[in-house]
Amino acid sequence: MSSGAKRGLGWALGALLLIVLGWWGWQRFRPYAFHGTVLQSAEPAPDFTLMSADGPVSLSDFRGRIVMLYFGYTFCPDVCPTTLFEVQKTMELLGEDADQVQLIMISVDPLRDTPERLKEYVQYFHPSFIGVTGSEDEIAQVATQYGIYYEKHEGTPATGYLVDHTATLTVVDRKGYVKLIFPYGTPAEDMAADLKYLIEH
Amino acid sequence: MTRRNLWIGLAVAVLAALSLTACQKAQGPQIEITDAWGRPSPKVATAGAFYMTIRNTGTEDDALIGADSDACGVVELHESFKTPEGAMGMRPVQGGKIVIPAGETVELKMGGLHIMCIDKQVDFTPGTKVRLVLHFEKSGDIPLEVEIRQPMK
Numbered sequence: 001m002s003s004g005a006k007r008g009l010g011w012a013l014g015a016l017l018l019i020v021l022g023w024w025g026w027q028r029f030r031p032y033a034f035h036g037t038v039l040q041s042a043e044p045a046p047d048f049t050l051m052s053a054d055g056p057v058s059l060s061d062f063r064g065r066i067v068m069l070y071f072g073y074t075f076c077p078d079v080c081p082t083t084l085f086e087v088q089k090t091m092e093l094l095g096e097d098a099d100q101v102q103l104i105m106i107s108v109d110p111l112r113d114t115p116e117r118l119k120e121y122v123q124y125f126h127p128s129f130i131g132v133t134g135s136e137d138e139i140a141q142v143a144t145q146y147g148i149y150y151e152k153h154e155g156t157p158a159t160g161y162l163v164d165h166t167a168t169l170t171v172v173d174r175k176g177y178v179k180l181i182f183p184y185g186t187p188a189e190d191m192a193a194d195l196k197y198l199i200e201h
Numbered sequence: 202m203t204r205r206n207l208w209i210g211l212a213v214a215v216l217a218a219l220s221l222t223a224c225q226k227a228q229g230p231q232i233e234i235t236d237a238w239g240r241p242s243p244k245v246a247t248a249g250a251f252y253m254t255i256r257n258t259g260t261e262d263d264a265l266i267g268a269d270s271d272a273c274g275v276v277e278l279h280e281s282f283k284t285p286e287g288a289m290g291m292r293p294v295q296g297g298k299i300v301i302p303a304g305e306t307v308e309l310k311m312g313g314l315h316i317m318c319i320d321k322q323v324d325f326t327p328g329t330k331v332r333l334v335l336h337f338e339k340s341g342d343i344p345l346e347v348e349i350r351q352p353m354k
Contacts, residue, residue: 077248077318078281079289081240082311085352117245124243149286156293158275158319159248164290184289185312 032197035190036171036180044176046145050106050132053119057104057132059172066101066198067172068182071148071165073109074121079167079184084125087169089188090195091126098128100199106142107133108150108165146170146178173198230303231259232340237333239318239349240311242325249273249325251316251333251347252309257301264298264338272331274320281312298338311352325349 049058059067068087072080084105091098105122107113110133118131133139143150150165169191171180179198182191237253257263268276278294289312299314301307309315316333323329329349334342 074246075248076291077240077242077246077250078279078291078315079312081242081246081250082352120245121243124246149288151288153290153292156277158277159317162291164284164286164288166287167289 034180034194036182036186036194038180039178041177045172045178048142050134050138051115052130052132053115057130062102063176064174066174066195068101068103069146069170070103070105071108071143071150072105073107073163074113074117075109083167083184086188088125090191093188093192094195097196097199101195103129105131108139108163110134110136110139229259230257230261230263230339232257232263232337232343234343234345237345237347239325239331239347241327241349241351244324247320249318249321251318252311254306254308255301256306257303260303262300262302263340264300265335266298266338267336268316268333270318270331270333272321272323273318277317277319279317280314327351
């Protein structure tokens with residue numbers, strides 16, 4: 001082999017090594033891209049205390065764990081169960097890490113949803129899920145603080161009134177800051193990946 | 202009547218009957234329902250939902266105007282949708298019916314059109330089979346059995 005050819009080979013190998021190293025470094029150190037919408041909260045998430053069938057529940061009870069807040073109502077037969085089923089699957093995907101995540105469903109129908117009713121409803125999806133409610137004023141205050149829109153409108157004689165509501169999931173990190181929003185329809189795989197990252201970092 | 206005339210008469214009758222059924226098939230709506238399922242829900246949830254694919258292979262539009270089931274106090278046709286505020290809402294379907302245009306397929310699915318079972322009379326546990334009768338504007342009643350199962354992706 002001529003010295004020119006040898007040098008050429010050396011360059012080629014060097015370039016290849018650089019590419020491989022660069023790729024490894026990028027994979028290893030690139031910033032994690034969340035699937036959910038990331039929020040940079042300057043203030044901790046507003047604390048609240050609402051009533052569950054097993055007593056009062058405050059957001060601050062769960063400092064050190066990740067909390068997912070969902071605003072919904074038990075009469076809702078389509079959107080709410082679709083979302084809660086997706087969170088159930090997320091918990092399954094998280095495996096052992098699932099105990100680091102607490103779902104709290106806050107009723108936007110305090111007139112019809114009792115704490116007992118909410119408990120039976122949410123635990124159908126996962127035994128760890130908690131359902132809370134309060135007075136109309138208390139619910140309105142919490143919803144406003146979290147930017148949740150909800151409004152009653154007339155249904156049919158059989159349904160009674162129905163409630164339009166923001167159907168996102170709000171993720172509060174372990175330090176108590178709102179970190180992520182999962183829009184309606186976010187797949188369980190995406191939510192599990194984001195939550196796993198938050199648990200590990 | 203000769204034997205031959207009898208045969209000809211029979212042939213004509215058969216042909217007439219065939220063309221008549223062919224005409225009936227070619228005209229009017231033709232409804233096919235596939236993938237009917239119901240979502241499992243806790244006893245305390247008074248409302249449940251059924252989903253399915255409705256196809257009209259006929260030449261005329263039809264519409265689903267209602268349904269009945271022994272498993273439900275009342276059955277209504279509803280639709281989930283995104284409100285202008287970005288929230289999710291649910292309403293009875295507009296005009297009280299779901300139009301199934303000729304040659305088209307309409308999907309009743311999660312987060313969209315669904316058949317709502319209000320005041321459930323039985324537990325919607327996976328594996329349960331529920332009898333449902335769909336009422337169509339032109340095709341009349343179509344009975345079917347709907348299985349309660351977990352949503353599939």
